[in-house]
Amino acid sequence: MAIDFTLNQRPVRYDGDPAMPLLWYLRDHARLTGTKFGCGIGYCGACTVHLDGAATRSCVVPMSAVGGRRVTTIEGLASDGRLHPVQQAWIEEDVAQCGYCQAGQIMAAVDLITRTPAPSDADIATLTNLCRCGTYPRIRRAIRRAAAQLNRTRR
């Protein structure tokens, strides 16, 4: 049975194995490789995307659960070439080292800021995405910077 859903604002149809995790659909079929594989068991967050706007670990979401929903990946975060303030803050704070975890970190951070416009360190500490390179201090700074930026533009 075909599965219809929205991927980065475009309607798409999938009719392969409904058990295939969304991560592998994105990477191998949609060829959107910005979403990364780190553990495959929902633990590390490298594969984080937005499902109906909420940060979700795509390696443990089967395609059968995606029907009718909105999927946004790191490639779909910027609009009309304008970076999301979180992406911009990531550049300004020079967060990335190897950069492999950062798509997942950014998707998780965008969700956090959406839910919690002025996140405290305790709020930021709820993010459980792993970074093997140890970029956490700069991630914290980038989240604070992006939150401040968004609050300015909201006013």
Next chain:
Amino acid sequence: MSAVPDTRALSRRAFLGVSLSAAGGLLLALRSGAAGQETAAAGEALGAFIRIEPDGRIVIGARGCEIGQGVKTSLPMLIAEELDVPWPAVTVEQLPYGLVAARDPPGFTSLYGPQGAGGSTNIPDGWHDLRLAGARARWLLIQTAARVWETPPDRLTTREAHVVHPDGRTLGYAELAPRAAKLDLPAADLPLKARSEYRIIGQPTRVVDARDIVTGVAAYGIDAAIPSALTALIARCPYFDGEVASVDEAQARRVPGVRQVVRIPGPRPGAPLDRNLAAGVAVLADDFWSARKGREALRITWTRPSGAADSSAALERRATAALAASAKIARRDGNPDEARNAAARVVEAVYVMPLLAHATMEPPNALIDLKPKSALLIASLQSPGGASQMIHAMTGVARTDIEIRLPRVGGGFGRRLQNDFVAEAVLVAQAAGTPVKVMWTREDDLQNDFYRPFGLHQLRASLDAQGRLTSWAHRVAATPRKYRAAGMEDAADWVGCVDPDGFPAGCVASYLAEFVPVDFSIPRGWWRAPLPTFCAFAVESFLDEVALAAGTDPLTLRLDLLGAPRELPYRDHGGPTLHTGRLGGVLDSAAGAIGYGRKLPAGRGIGLASHFTHGGYVAHALEVAVSQAGALEVVRCVCAADVGEIVNPLGLEAQMMGATLDGLSTALELEITVRDGRIEQSNFPDYRLLRMGAAPDVEVHLLPSGFPPSGAGEMGIPSVAPALANAIFAATGQRIRRLPVGDQLKSPARAS
């Protein structure tokens, strides 16, 4: 945007020194004069290159493997500095692995100089040849302008990608480039800028790929694709040196999308581990998910070699017994026995270092396309030269016909100094007769690594009646790093496990460093700052234990031992000398920054440690709080670093932060254990990397010492674990002698 010039076309043209690029711009392939590491014969190495596009864009090639250490940014900065161009005008392009045949004498020479990532050598390697590459290109442009203006070249200067005439006229580099390309390169060395003239070196500079990374378009090895390649997952024998006893692949072949199932051989028992690590069965499919389902459907039985009965517990028993056995002496000064007999007091302790996995965030992978006379490899690598040699050895394809592209790498930490995953790709491609991308899961990664060695460090110190240190003896019983490593026959077997010239060697009259090898069949490899991380915890913890016994402050003890600033011989990587003043300098700086010596409430403590690593000097000062229940919090974390000349302070700070948190993550929780011949850990829940909530901010202090740069990727990790243990002792009186800390603070030992 023009593509990176084709390697092979370039290799022909490169001998001309200068030529037009495929895109019509100026390509300056610059002889660096430095012999590349590839040089089988003493051929002249060709250095980095620069392309100036007609539109004025300055394209600079990045030759290193970008594993997160920032060399794709910092190496081109060196070239741009001497070329004298504004950094925002520079576009950085990743170079492929570059190798050219040398005729006289026959062999190979590397087109771009050293390209591997290991030992923190990229910056020190490039410090001269890459700046010279920039200076030579600038020289050609000045010569060209001199001809246009009929003015002596020594009257001309440059500024921001223009040659400047004394009367104020200027000519842009882009305008000059086509004629400059026809000139011969200068043979002699050229003068390089004085530090006061730097405009790029020393400036905080952001990661060049930052925008690509945050938009998800930066390509890593795992993202590589060619249309005809199948995806392969390999079921590997879980017992080292084991074999496939039987396999039923019928179910696997019925999985939709599965195309082939092939067997691959493992290393011969006892033979060097210079290819893949394990025998196995590969499932090739249209995509990862099908390959994984196919692999799960395999029914395999494995042989159980003798190592299948081994365990970490047995290993530790063997190591403990080995500490009493006769040892090989790595260094002996004075008379340690006499000093011990004459001692007023003897201090003794044994420290335990666990096996570790690398757990790079991007698991290993390799895409390979083998043709009868050529090969293409796209993979996340740390040693492209090693991969090239391996593919040649396994396929017979001439090394100059092996194309290796270097995408960004999702972490290295020494894991990818081994190319076992490339060997697997070759074996699968050969068996299946198709281009293939071999993928690893996290479980594959944690269970098939070249692990950081396990070892016990026994330390013994003698004090005289005045509490002065009279002898220091360090005996290591460990699983040697060189175990079945190809090409290590000539190395002493303590390489990577004993640091005979490390502090306090040369600072104590009687000194002994010894090694006892311990048998173990699990492969070992290099793990970020391999020797320093293996030794620093024991040495720097024991210094605090000696200070306690001597009734001296730990910082005072270290500074007294270091004594007057001087250079001591250091024969391992990072030598030839260790500067005691620089080591004292980082200690002082870290101690000052954290307010060492200030009064703290109960349950809090400050610990210090420092280490000399690969030519760099780093100290850590940590303040911890330990609750009654044994909950540990790192309240403050200071890192002071002297790595010589600072190329990119923003990148250097990132390396120090990252290495510090790597050190903390590893010291707190990480350990690989073996039971019944198998690795017990299988994924992140049982190999628990530090997460955001437990990661402190790291206050980084960079000391501008003006010495030549040492590199920076590894220096920030070794002193973290001992600074942590020393802080825990200061807070609680409990001495941690075994890593990881784990739940030791919560155990009944706490009460004693």
